Amino acid sequence: MNKDKSSKLNTLLQSKLDRPVVLLGMMGAGKSRLGKKLAEQLNLPFHDADHEIEAAADMTIPEIFEKHGEAAFRDGEKRVIARLLDNGPQILALGGGAFMNEETRAEIHKKGISVWLDVELDELVERVNRKPGKRPLLAGVDAKAKLSELLAERWPVYEQADIRATLSRADHSKAVKQIKQCLKDYLVAQDNQAEN
Ligand code: S3P
Numbered sequence: 001m002n003k004d005k006s007s008k009l010n011t012l013l014q015s016k017l018d019r020p021v022v023l024l025g026m027m028g029a030g031k032s033r034l035g036k037k038l039a040e041q042l043n044l045p046f047h048d049a050d051h052e053i054e055a056a057a058d059m060t061i062p063e064i065f066e067k068h069g070e071a072a073f074r075d076g077e078k079r080v081i082a083r084l085l086d087n088g089p090q091i092l093a094l095g096g097g098a099f100m101n102e103e104t105r106a107e108i109h110k111k112g113i114s115v116w117l118d119v120e121l122d123e124l125v126e127r128v129n130r131k132p133g134k135r136p137l138l139a140g141v142d143a144k145a146k147l148s149e150l151l152a153e154r155w156p157v158y159e160q161a162d163i164r165a166t167l168s169r170a171d172h173s174k175a176v177k178q179i180k181q182c183l184k185d186y187l188v189a190q191d192n193q194a195e196n
Pocket of ligand 1: 136
């Protein structure tokens with residue numbers, strides 16, 4: 001896409017986005033990395049639910065899991081996301097398990113536009129292996145086997161997202177463009193539906 005087309009797309013999205021855009025998907029899908037770039041390009045605030053949980057607890061995620069357990073982390077995650085969703089238009093990156101919570105899904109459905117960043121298993125494995133120790137669910141286990149198990153459990157729920165962006169082994173800027181294009185198609189379809 002040339003520069004003119006891309007700035008036209010940014011302008012269109014900026015004028016139409018009146019709600020949070022919520023990025024979900026597996027660990028390693030690039031929700032934070034791509035979300036930051038997307039926010040920059042659309043001139044929107046960026047929030048990362050995991051970072052907000054860490055800030056609220058003044059602990060890293062592995063420390064929260066270790067000291068308080070996964071259930072306490074999930075509880076904090078639900079509360080933090082509910083709070084962030086009230087901040088209006090923004091790009092919000094979720095942790096991989098957040099969308100599995102029914103209340104969180106309902107809140108997102110009511111207040112935002114959800115986008116599943118669907119990335120192939122091998123690429124997820126490659127990415128998570130670059131940051132060992134960051135993700136407690138992968139500590140001491142075979143990352144590929146665990147991700148594959150989680151993916152099987154989660155994809156029927158991820159599928160409930162408003163948008164599925166299937167990202168091939170694209171570079172960052174291509175992936176961000178793909179997400180923007182998906183958002184545009186979704187928003188235009190919604191406008192058309194409202195008119196008919
Ligand atoms: C988790 C994903 C992590 C983090 C926590 C649990 C999950 O976030 O929220 O370790 O259940 O998939 P990322 O998806 O950003 O790695």
